[in-house]
Amino acid sequence: MRRADRLFQIVQILRNKRLVTAKALAERLEVSERTIYRDIQDLSLSGVPIEGEAGVGYRLRHTLDIPPIMFSLDEIEALVVGARMAKTWAGTELGYSAQSALDKITAVIPAELRDKIEDSKLFSLRFTPRRDLDVNLDICRKAIDAKRLLRLCYCRADGEQSLRSIRPLGLYFWGNVWTLVGWCELRDDFRNFRLDRIQNIEPDSATFTDVEGQSLQDFVKRMTCI
Template identity: 55%
Template structure:
């Protein structure tokens, strides 16, 4: 969790005029009590009316509130549509986070704008995305975040099965199809693996170090270059 998000959550937990201990906040936010003490001190220094002390607990005086977020109509539509798409096509954790995000967006909007959340008539039905596929998305995302090398049992387009050791770099969504972009140690090159063809995925326990020539940015650059060459060839053939 980013520090800015953690400070926001502390303010949220202290609302309601109830005494909350640093230990309780640390447990909820999965950080140390020392971190909570520092965060509380920083919030107090910026004018947030928090009373209390270490070992006793903290309480926020009434009357303090965060200013409402001001979004344009188009921004609200974009946020709601994006959250609905993640709910429909994301992993299990992303689906839950998207639902929570929609609740928070509506909660912090001014009263006059809250109706726009429900009035957004753009939807993304999740046809064919089973729970097992959602869990695989989560596992891939966790491996990417931890830079953890994974072992795949993968079926190629012709149905043959191979075992790959992959440095996971990113997830790409193509509309119904997710691919895991990574550095394949067998091929010693970038590869994109369709998640619906991954029979097994297991962490190896090893982690890889970031390298510019094996980064997601480099993969994206190469893809753009290939696409541009394809367009150039089409233009030449059309002359």
């Protein structure tokens, strides 16, 4: 858990107005009591009105007014279906992050909206989950962010396989298929690769920089002119 997330969680726990010991906070957040003491001190110095002391417990003063995050019912539904789609289709890491984000929102919204999240009847299903697709998606997403070359073995629809070195530029979701668009070193041009046809994929140690005429923006311009 990132430190910023932990500080947020501490504030939410202390909002119940009951004394909470550093030991209880440490156990819940899976850190040491020493870490909790440092976090409490930093929160206090930043202006969060925490009262209490080591060995007794901590709580927020009643004067603290943290307004709840307000959403309409439609916005809540949109967040729920978005998180559920990410959990189903967006890879392992983004799936966990989507649920974590939804948990944070649930913790600070009014009870009636919290019930809407729990009772939502909107679902996202994938009947043939494939672990390799989730792994491929996670690898591609990280490579795009880091501008890292990818080496992959790709199988075309006719069964022909080829080894490619590409500059990954973007990922597109087409309803039930993800495609990776990149600049292919072999073809010296843009190419789209279906993630479910990638037999093997490895990030290279080499990185790349954007080249005029070979960026994602250039790809989009070309597609809009077709």
